[in-house]
Amino acid sequence: MRIAIFNQKGGVGKTTTTLNLGAALNRSGNPPLLIDLDPQGHLSSIHGQAPLDAGQSLFAFFQDLRTLQELEVEWEHIGRLIPAHQQLIKVDSIFGKGPAILNKLRHGLDVLEEANPERHCLIDCCPYIGVLALNAIFACDCLVIPVSTDYLSLQAADHITRTLQVLEPVMKRRVPRYYLLTRFDRRRRMSEDVRNRLRERYGDEVIDTVISENVTVAESPSLNQDVFRHNASSTGAHDYRKLFNELLERGSLPVTTR
Numbered sequence: 001m002r003i004a005i006f007n008q009k010g011g012v013g014k015t016t017t018t019l020n021l022g023a024a025l026n027r028s029g030n031p032p033l034l035i036d037l038d039p040q041g042h043l044s045s046i047h048g049q050a051p052l053d054a055g056q057s058l059f060a061f062f063q064d065l066r067t068l069q070e071l072e073v074e075w076e077h078i079g080r081l082i083p084a085h086q087q088l089i090k091v092d093s094i095f096g097k098g099p100a101i102l103n104k105l106r107h108g109l110d111v112l113e114e115a116n117p118e119r120h121c122l123i124d125c126c127p128y129i130g131v132l133a134l135n136a137i138f139a140c141d142c143l144v145i146p147v148s149t150d151y152l153s154l155q156a157a158d159h160i161t162r163t164l165q166v167l168e169p170v171m172k173r174r175v176p177r178y179y180l181l182t183r184f185d186r187r188r189r190m191s192e193d194v195r196n197r198l199r200e201r202y203g204d205e206v207i208d209t210v211i212s213e214n215v216t217v218a219e220s221p222s223l224n225q226d227v228f229r230h231n232a233s234s235t236g237a238h239d240y241r242k243l244f245n246e247l248l249e250r251g252s253l254p255v256t257t258r
Contacts, residue, residue: 001253002109004140006125006133008163009156013146013182015042016217016227017243018124020236021144022078023226024244025120025253031079033072033112033119037105037136038126039088047075048224050083057085061108062095068108069115077229079119092130101131106139120253129163137167142252143177146211147198149184149191154198161202177205178252180243184210209242 003021005014018034025032036043036058044050044057050073051057060066061082068082075081095101109121123136137143145160147153157179168174179202185191199206211217217236220227227236247253 001142002121002123002140003142003144003252004123004125004136005144005146006136006160007145007147007153007156008127008129008160009148009153010127012148012153012156013180013211013217014038014127015046015124016221017144017146017180017182017211017240018043018122019046019078019221020217020227020240021244021247022075022122023228024240025122026078027228028244030118030120033080033082033121034075034078035082035105035121035123036084037088037123037132038084039086039132040126041084041086042221043124044081044083044085046221046224047073047081047083049073050081052085054085054087057083057087059085059087059091062091062101062104063087068112077226088126088132091132095131097131097134102134102138105135109139134167137164137175138171140175143175144180144207144247145177146180146182147194148182149188149194151190151194154194157198158201176252178207178247178250179205180207180209180211182211183213185213207243207246209239209246211239211243212236214239 005018022032022034071082072080125133125136147157212235214236216231216234217227220230
């Protein structure tokens with residue numbers, strides 16, 4: 001299963017969700033592949049020891065025709081990572097937006113899955129629509145769209161939905177998507193209001209689990225840790241465990257129990 005974590009708005013928890021879903025998968029005995037598709041490289045920086053050379057990053061897959069398998073690095077307690085590099089920002093200007101480049105990641109993952117068909121892939125997307133994000137959308141089986149509980153994020157969710165509708169005739173399919181509320185603060189009326197509005201618009205596509213505003217979630221990346229390793233009994237760890245279980249129940253994360 002390939003899941004892209006995407007929102008055109010920054011600061012909503014894309015990287016944090018990618019990291020902690022990956023950790024939850026690993027804890028279930030199903031270590032995933034994480035792909036950092038953001039030139040800012042936040043996910044790669046959390047790894048702590050990812051290669052800094054562009055030739056060892058995802059950029060080399062686009063530029064130098066290296067295979068995805070060649071670029072994988074081990075990530076203890078998570079699985080595997082294909083790191084990003086700042087040079088990824090050049091992909092739009094170098095390659096344009098033809099069908100070959102937009103489907104490049106999908107074809108690369110098809111090759112990977114021949115050798116490891118049961119491994120899940122989580123893609124941390126950049127916060128704008130361009131060649132990189134389109135590669136993720138074209139390649140994924142479903143999208144998780146984190147929406148922080150403020151009104152601008154609600155507008156961003158609507159914008160993403162319209163973008164996906166425009167892409168559907170090109171892709172010849174409707175990409176399943178789940179809207180995930182993040183930075184949820186039960187003390188604020190706005191959080192509940194945003195949740196109600198999101199449910200009115202997108203119904204069952206809104207994940208029941210919410211990711212609460214939590215210091216453990218916020219500080220664990222600075223320690224190069226997922227939320228479970230940082231504090232497995234925290235509210236943040238509880239929330240991401242619930243998210244993993246809900247995606248499991250919805251059939252979006254079929255796993256092998258070990």
